[in-house]
Amino acid sequence: MADAVRARGLVKTYGRAGRGGGVTTALDGVDLDVPEGTVLGLLGPNGAGKTTTVRILTTLLVPDAGEAEVAGVDVLRDPQEVRRRIGVSGQYAAVDEYLTGFENLRMVGKLYHQGSRRASERARELLELFSLSDAADRPVKGYSGGMRRRLDLAGALVNDPPVLFLDEPTTGLDPRSRADMWELLQGMVRGGTTVVLTTQYLEEADLLADDIIVIDHGRAIARGTSDQLKAQVGGERVELVVDDATHLDEVRSLLAGVAVGAVEVEPHTRRLTAPVEGGAAVLVRLLAQLEERGVHLSDAGTRRPTMDDVFLTLTGKRTDEPSGTSDQKSGVTA
Amino acid sequence: MSAWRSALGDGATIAQRNLIKVRRVPDLLVGTLISPIMFILLFVYVFGSAIPVPAGTSYAEFLVPGIFAQTVIFGATVTGSGLADDMQKGIIDRFRSLPIAPSAVLVGRTTSDVLTNVLVVLIMVVTGLVVGWRITTSPLEALAGFALLLLFAYACSWVMALVGLLVRSPEVFNNVSFIVIFPITFIANTFVPTQGFPTVLRVIADWNPVSAVTQASRDLFGNPSLAGGSDAWPLQHAALYTLIWSVVLVAVFLPLATRQFKRSAAR
Numbered sequence: 001m002a003d004a005v006r007a008r009g010l011v012k013t014y015g016r017a018g019r020g021g022g023v024t025t026a027l028d029g030v031d032l033d034v035p036e037g038t039v040l041g042l043l044g045p046n047g048a049g050k051t052t053t054v055r056i057l058t059t060l061l062v063p064d065a066g067e068a069e070v071a072g073v074d075v076l077r078d079p080q081e082v083r084r085r086i087g088v089s090g091q092y093a094a095v096d097e098y099l100t101g102f103e104n105l106r107m108v109g110k111l112y113h114q115g116s117r118r119a120s121e122r123a124r125e126l127l128e129l130f131s132l133s134d135a136a137d138r139p140v141k142g143y144s145g146g147m148r149r150r151l152d153l154a155g156a157l158v159n160d161p162p163v164l165f166l167d168e169p170t171t172g173l174d175p176r177s178r179a180d181m182w183e184l185l186q187g188m189v190r191g192g193t194t195v196v197l198t199t200q201y202l203e204e205a206d207l208l209a210d211d212i213i214v215i216d217h218g219r220a221i222a223r224g225t226s227d228q229l230k231a232q233v234g235g236e237r238v239e240l241v242v243d244d245a246t247h248l249d250e251v252r253s254l255l256a257g258v259a260v261g262a263v264e265v266e267p268h269t270r271r272l273t274a275p276v277e278g279g280a281a282v283l284v285r286l287l288a289q290l291e292e293r294g295v296h297l298s299d300a301g302t303r304r305p306t307m308d309d310v311f312l313t314l315t316g317k318r319t320d321e322p323s324g325t326s327d328q329k330s331g332v333t334a
Numbered sequence: 335m336s337a338w339r340s341a342l343g344d345g346a347t348i349a350q351r352n353l354i355k356v357r358r359v360p361d362l363l364v365g366t367l368i369s370p371i372m373f374i375l376l377f378v379y380v381f382g383s384a385i386p387v388p389a390g391t392s393y394a395e396f397l398v399p400g401i402f403a404q405t406v407i408f409g410a411t412v413t414g415s416g417l418a419d420d421m422q423k424g425i426i427d428r429f430r431s432l433p434i435a436p437s438a439v440l441v442g443r444t445t446s447d448v449l450t451n452v453l454v455v456l457i458m459v460v461t462g463l464v465v466g467w468r469i470t471t472s473p474l475e476a477l478a479g480f481a482l483l484l485l486f487a488y489a490c491s492w493v494m495a496l497v498g499l500l501v502r503s504p505e506v507f508n509n510v511s512f513i514v515i516f517p518i519t520f521i522a523n524t525f526v527p528t529q530g531f532p533t534v535l536r537v538i539a540d541w542n543p544v545s546a547v548t549q550a551s552r553d554l555f556g557n558p559s560l561a562g563g564s565d566a567w568p569l570q571h572a573a574l575y576t577l578i579w580s581v582v583l584v585a586v587f588l589p590l591a592t593r594q595f596k597r598s599a600a601r
């Protein structure tokens with residue numbers, strides 16, 4: 001299968017040396033390959049470089065180094081041709097407040113040179129698809145955040161592009177709209193569309209993405225299918241919730257004895273989690289030992305690793321923690 | 335589609351979009367009109383009473399072409415604030431992700447702004463007529479006068495486009511343009527004859543293109559220059575001097591603004 005998107009060694013630095021304010025290396029050599037008709041999920045904490053990657057691939061930003069090809073066209077050499085073949089929805093909805101939803105989409109269609117009639121038809125179709133028909137002829141100024149987001153996503157589909165770039169497409173959508181959006185995307189992918197999306201929601205990457213790249217500090221720190229990534233962080237987890245917070249330390253050292261990785265402690269919920277080998281048997285032994293010591297539990301169980309575990313293990317951070325703040329990989333060694 | 339046809343076609347689509355905004359938010363137009371109308375009233379009835387005028391003419395006839403010039407230049411600032419606003423709201427990013435000519439957004443912006451200026455001029459004409467301003471020449475000459483005003487404003491739009499793209503914030507742009515345009519339109523023959531200015535200011539005023547466009551429209555509308563007019567070359571050849579300025583401004587600022595558009599959006 002041919003690659004719809006291919007990037008090699010993307011580097012982007014913001015701010016110039018000697019100008020004060022410092023230099024930020026937003027991307028530090030990222031490679032991507034997205035086979036046609038598949039979904040790539042870019043995952044990473046705030047400031048990791050996801051938006052920067054998308055902006056480079058969609059011709060909005062010129063990288064300092066590296067090369068990229070989208071739909072068979074070189075992004076740096078022929079950006080105009082790339083624009084004909086892609087649909088883009090940025091992290092923040094770029095819709096015109098004073099135009100109606102219909103006028104926004106018709107304008108985009110005309111700028112794709114669809115002709116006035118076709119542009120109007122397509123605009124109506126998309127408004128229907130995104131449940132915006134009722135608001136179609138009202139100025140966007142009166143739209144809610146989720147409605148704007150949906151209109152912006154519709155804008156990315158105006159030209160039926162073979163390759164779609166969506167930067168946090170479901171941020172700000174209610175659960176219902178999010179599920180609709182997922183279904184819509186899955187339908188398009190079945191129809192052969194290639195999608196690159198960034199997300200803060202591990203659930204979203206888990207569900208939609210064939211391949212996932214975890215980015216942190218401008219580097220791809222892991223890649224693979226969600227199963228591969230989960231396997232990479234170890235097997236089952238044992239999860240215990242103690243009744244009394246004073247027992248946390250005691251239980252932690254007990255868990256550390258059987259864990260094959262870091263023991264994670266959440267003091268405010270009194271929850272301890274550790275990856276183990278041979279889930280249920282380990283749990284039974286643990287429970288017996290705790291019983292003996294008189295430690296009471298309010299919950300205990302085993303579970304498969306989630307994308308949250310993947311993320312935490314790889315970056316040492318939860319998804320909502322920004323790239324710059326915590327010490328890198330602080331949570332991995334324990 | 336060839337590059338320039340695409341630039342014009344896409345420009346028309348974008349101009350249309352800008353004009354929808356003018357229609358939906360009439361406050362913007364009202365804002366552009368309030369100060370020139372107030373100026374006409376204040377100058378005609380307050381300052382005008384102290385300015386000596388030969389018998390048979392009126393200060394209003396002298397003043398109104400100057401107000402026209404100032405108004406269309408302020409009208410051209412919409413180009414800069416509009417672009418800065420679109421930039422801030424991310425709409426420029428949407429445009430840049432589409433396969434349109436790099437100049438299309440700017441062509442569309444300057445076109446819609448000159449069309450808005452036509453409307454502004456019409457309303458100012460009515461205001462002028464109310465305070466006693468009259469055209470005494472042929473319709474063709476009068477038309478040439480309006481064309482020259484709008485052409486000069488169009489050229490100014492390209493300067494505003496560059497500044498708007500550089501500052502990237504409509505608020506900053508409005509403050510900057512106000513501070514610059516006020517002196518430029520006052521150190522000129524717009525409100526009073528330049529003969530009484532101190533020498534340095536007088537030379538500046540005589541070579542100021544705002545003086546030339548004002549003088550040219552006075553000539554073409556058959557309005558008086560007062561104090562015998564200036565004998566400086568630009569004012570003796572006011573229409574030609576205005577044309578030269580307009581062509582030079584477009585020739586310099588169209589490519590600069592287009593380059594800045596490609597660049598600033600790519601940051």
Ligand SMILES: Nc1ncnc2c1ncn2[C@@H]1O[C@H](COP(=O)(O)OP(=O)(O)OP(=O)(O)O)[C@@H](O)[C@H]1O
Pocket residue numbers: 014015024025026044045046047048049050051052053091601
């Ligand atoms: N225009 C800019 N000027 C200076 N620095 C920037 C600019 N845009 C991004 N950066 C920096 O580059 C880094 C990567 O930013 P980017 O927007 O790509 O992150 P992200 O992964 O999309 O984050 P988020 O999840 O918050 O959207 C950050 O450190 C950010 O501060």
Ligand SMILES: [Mg+2]
Pocket residue numbers: 050051052091167
């Ligand atoms: Mg981002």
